[in-house]
Amino acid sequence: MNDKKLLYLSQADVESLGLSMAEIVKALEAAFREKGQGRVEMPPKPGIHPGGGDNFIHAMPAYIPALQSAGVKWVSGFPGNQARGLPYITGLLILNDAETGLPLAVMDCVWITGVRTGAATAVAAKYLARPDSSVAGVLGCGVQGRTNVEALQVLFPLERVMAYDLDREAAGRYADDVGQRLGLDVVVVDTPREAVAGCDLVVTAGPILKKPHCTIQAGWLEAGAFASLVDFDSYWHPAAMHEADKFCTDDVPQLRHYQGVGYFQDIPEVHAEVGELVTGQKPGRETPAERTMTANLGLAMDDMAVAPLVYQRAVEHGIGTWLPL
Numbered sequence: 001m002n003d004k005k006l007l008y009l010s011q012a013d014v015e016s017l018g019l020s021m022a023e024i025v026k027a028l029e030a031a032f033r034e035k036g037q038g039r040v041e042m043p044p045k046p047g048i049h050p051g052g053g054d055n056f057i058h059a060m061p062a063y064i065p066a067l068q069s070a071g072v073k074w075v076s077g078f079p080g081n082q083a084r085g086l087p088y089i090t091g092l093l094i095l096n097d098a099e100t101g102l103p104l105a106v107m108d109c110v111w112i113t114g115v116r117t118g119a120a121t122a123v124a125a126k127y128l129a130r131p132d133s134s135v136a137g138v139l140g141c142g143v144q145g146r147t148n149v150e151a152l153q154v155l156f157p158l159e160r161v162m163a164y165d166l167d168r169e170a171a172g173r174y175a176d177d178v179g180q181r182l183g184l185d186v187v188v189v190d191t192p193r194e195a196v197a198g199c200d201l202v203v204t205a206g207p208i209l210k211k212p213h214c215t216i217q218a219g220w221l222e223a224g225a226f227a228s229l230v231d232f233d234s235y236w237h238p239a240a241m242h243e244a245d246k247f248c249t250d251d252v253p254q255l256r257h258y259q260g261v262g263y264f265q266d267i268p269e270v271h272a273e274v275g276e277l278v279t280g281q282k283p284g285r286e287t288p289a290e291r292t293m294t295a296n297l298g299l300a301m302d303d304m305a306v307a308p309l310v311y312q313r314a315v316e317h318g319i320g321t322w323l324p325l
């Protein structure tokens with residue numbers, strides 16, 4: 001008789017667990033350390049494109065032996081969904097037992113995708129930003145605009161956020177939400193430049209475009225500032241990126257893949273992968289005046305660093321639905 005079971009965790013189940021951003025940042029840093037030491041198995045992510053256009057469904061498998069984590073995220077991004085009243089990003093993650101291969105859990109991946117991306121920014125910033133960074137600029141006040149600031153607040157003495165969104169109402173909702181929840185002074189600004197100039201930490205999190213709109217010009221990013229390009233190079237003029245003293249990424253092979261399909265056509269030479277900064281193989285910030293950047297593409301490893309925490313917490317708290325295998 002087969003008495004094997006797996007745990008199903010809905011989006012509400014995952015969100016109800018109360019995992020803290022500090023726990024997520026710690027898990028991401030551990031995963032990046034493993035990656036820096038070449039101890040993560042992460043094949044390139046295959047994708048299908050139903051309906052064409054910018055629609056995608058990607059398979060993102062990873063195995064991190066040190067975290068006893070193995071599994072795959074199956075995640076879709078359908079830009080037309082917003083007009084249908086549906087979310088842009090949806091998907092599921094399967095976590096396997098690293099010893100036996102048996103599926104342990106199937107969980108909604110939307111929350112994990114949101115928080116792990118913010119945490120990856122924070123890990124890069126730990127090595128690339130000035131420790132006294134207190135003013136963040138956010139361009140794109142959606143999910144990533146929120147999680148990136150929340151993660152940066154774990155490591156930096158943040159006081160103020162300069163928030164810009166094409167949709168002013170979205171920026172207003174962001175100011176209320178982030179101001180209240182994180183206790184930060186959020187200033188809604190009218191121009192992208194005001195969310196870059198004068199900021200110590202800049203996060204661009206609008207739509208990812210093959211043809212960048214290049215809004216951020218050379219001379220806007222202050223000396224000593226750090227920028228996280230969550231929306232790839234969409235927001236940045238090449239001349240502005242070339243001002244960076246150190247330009248980093250989370251995975252060079254994945255960056256080369258994206259360059260091959262049309263993104264990142266004019267970027268600076270890569271100084272280091274984030275994992276190499278964490279292990280100390282490559283130096284992070286060396287002077288207070290350097291401009292630093294990371295273009296984190298989002299790795300399967302990021303998700304697999306968080307999934308075991310979700311599973312363990314759910315089992316401990318009796319959350320979710322057990323299903324027969």
Ligand SMILES: NC(=O)c1ccc[n+]([C@@H]2O[C@H](COP(=O)([O-])OP(=O)(O)OC[C@H]3O[C@@H](n4cnc5c(N)ncnc54)[C@H](O)[C@@H]3O)[C@@H](O)[C@H]2O)c1
Nearest residue numbers: 140141142143144165166167170205206207208296297298
């Ligand atoms: N690199 C990664 O690992 C990673 C992971 C997840 C998401 N992303 C990307 O991050 C971006 C943001 O994702 P999200 O989940 O926060 O989306 P979201 O839809 O929640 O928020 C996007 C916000 O950007 C605003 N916006 C659109 N164009 C803008 C512009 N030119 N300037 C300023 N604001 C603009 C929208 O009004 C919206 O408020 C997307 O491009 C997504 O693909 C990257």
